[in-house]
Amino acid sequence: MSKPLLQATNLQCERDGRVLFDDLSLTIMPATLTRVEGPNGAGKTTLLRILAGLNENYSGEVHWLGAPRAAQREMFQRNLLYIGHRTGIKAALTAQENLAALMAGRHAVSAATLRAALAGTGLAGYEDVPCSQLSAGQQRRVALARLLISDEPLWILDEAFTALDTHGVAALERLLSDHAQRGGAVVVTTHHDLEVPGMQRIRLVPDKVAV
Amino acid sequence: MTAKLQAATTVPVGVVAAMGGVVRRDLQASFRQPQDLLNPLLFFMMVVTLFPLGVSPEESFLRQSGSGILWVAALLSTLLSLDHLFRHDFDNGTLEQLVLQPQPLYLLVLAKTLAHWLVTGLPLVLLAPVLAVMLHLEGNSIAILCLTLLIGTPVLSFIGSVGAALTLGLRSGGVLLSLLIIPLYIPVLIFGTGTVAAAAGGASVGAYLALMGAFLVLSVTLAPFASAAALRISLSNS
Structure with a gap:
């Protein structure tokens, strides 16, 4: 047990x-x-x-x-991986920068891994778009992309x-x-x-x- | 079994890298939203230019009160920018993620406050000589003034971070923030302007600068402790 x-x-x-x-x-x-x-x-x-x-x-x-x-x-x-009601996405940063920021201080991830995770949540092509231009659902996908590269x-x-x-x-x-x-x-x-x-x-x- | 459950499969990030990440990310975000960067700077310039217009454009008055005007303006403009230090991050949830990083929160808050000083305090220090010339300050006074601002503005940011963290959960924390923080700014203001006055009077400024340096060391080492604790309280109540 x-x-x-x-x-x-x-x-x-x-x-x-x-x-x-x-x-x-x-x-x-x-x-x-x-x-x-x-x-x-x-x-x-x-x-x-x-x-x-x-x-x-x-x-x-x-x-x-x-x-x-x-x-x-x-x-x-x-x-622990916690994603709250407020997703932790900065509107001024791009999708990839936001994902990198969410991983910061946890474990090292390469840019390729970040892009692959974003692509895995259906955000391929949006990596370098500022999150202020993304819809609410897309912003949540940026936050959820963490789940794909999580080891927690x-x-x-x-x-x-x-x-x-x-x-x-x-x-x-x-x-x-x-x-x-x-x-x-x-x-x-x-x-x-x-x-x-x-x-x-x-x-x-x-x-x-x-x- | 437990070993398998612990996250150990990947390379952990060291605390220095984590702090660097916080600073870089905050600078990036600030430069993408230049109004946050320019607001305190414009406020600083406007307050300083209003004094010759509103009080007296006489050279003797300006030379005597110039350093005080610049210091008060720098203090008020720092106060103006303090509310942004944690507020945006609190609203969008990045502050929660910062607190949940597996790193000492003390050091992350230190990095965050440092980034705040780099975008709000440092530009004031760089702009101060230009405004000091406008206020007819002499070369030596200008150099000492900039030195005091260089030592003093980080003190303002670090002391202010405690107030900003404490008033985070409140809907209208701005007034309370000023009430909490201004009394703590007074010693810095007194010694900052005192240093310039002593230099203008021909006295030695070593002791003054040493005291300012002591303020800096104390605020950088102690304020993040208080801010980190205040952040946890503010997040608990949100």
């Missing part, structure tokens, strides 16, 4: 005086896909940001590979399917299940009907939580 990648116990988070979730525990095992569900305002994004280590306004514990995450932040971040085992994707066309949605679904099959873990929120065999669901209900 393999070790859980990420383990959260007794998470409790309040926002503007309202309890988003209380006593929430979850385990992210390798080779799984986890979908966080719930209506708007249920705290899906907040939960994902807590799991990614961006939001520190919570009580409870988060463990990475069995040890407290706070003590190994850099190690954890090296193994844990993917946390917030509203990953937003603004993508049907082909993009299908390709991303494949990418996520492939990553899970290779032993990685995926945590997503989406309002799109994502159905993958063996998918773990975490349902957030305002004021109470059912797993």
Whole structure:
């Protein structure tokens, strides 16, 4: 039996005086896909940001590979790929420069790899176009191109399917299940009907939580 | 099993390369959007040119107050540009990605603030001699003034980065930013203009410059700690 990648116990988070979730525990095992569900305002994004280590306004514990995450932040971040609601694309930079910026500080990638990744998300020919001239869906594709060159085992994707066309949605679904099959873990929120065999669901209900 | 799960298949990026990447990317983005670059510079020029028009064009007045005018204008124009330091990156999500880089955030914030100084502070230092001539400052005073600005403007950027990071999550942080930061700028202003005054009076400026240098070392080493912590708080609340 393999070790859980990420383990959260007794998470409790309040926002503007309202309890988003209380006593929430979850385990992210390798080779799984986890979908966080719930209506708007249920705290899906907040939960994902807590799991990614961006939001520190919570009580409870988060463990990475069995040890407290706070003590190994850099190690954890090296193994995490997070794409948020805001995609992290600078409008002034070109698609390739943006992708290079998103990879910066992680692992070395050649320009050829970057271009291949952009081509893999259907952006061939757009490498040197400033992102201000790209559509919302294309900008998201630039951010998602990271998934193609990622070596991080844990993917946390917030509203990953937003603004993508049907082909993009299908390709991303494949990418996520492939990553899970290779032993990685995926945590997503989406309002799109994502159905993958063996998918773990975490349902957030305002004021109470059912797993 | 765990070894296979860890990302170790590819060459990791060193911290110096990561810092270089931050600086290069920020410079690139600034040069593509020159209005961010030109705004503080134009503001600096306008404030300085308004003084002879609004107060007095007399040579003796300008010579006496010229260094003070230039310093105040540089301070205000830095303050004007501070809100941009993290705001754009916060809005488009690149700040989250910066914080999530597997590198010490302290050094990344240091690189980011350095890039901010290179696009807003350094142009002021380069423009200052021209404006100083306009204000009838003497050669020696101009040299000392530029030296104090060269040491002082990075201090302004680094102290300001703490305020910019703290007020990031607020919708109208501009006023609060000024209120927080201006008191901290006052010692830099006093010693900056004091150095030029001492030089004009024929006194030795070594002690003044040493103090300015101490401000610089302190702000470069300590401010990124505070900014990094403030960024984490601001991101937690967003």
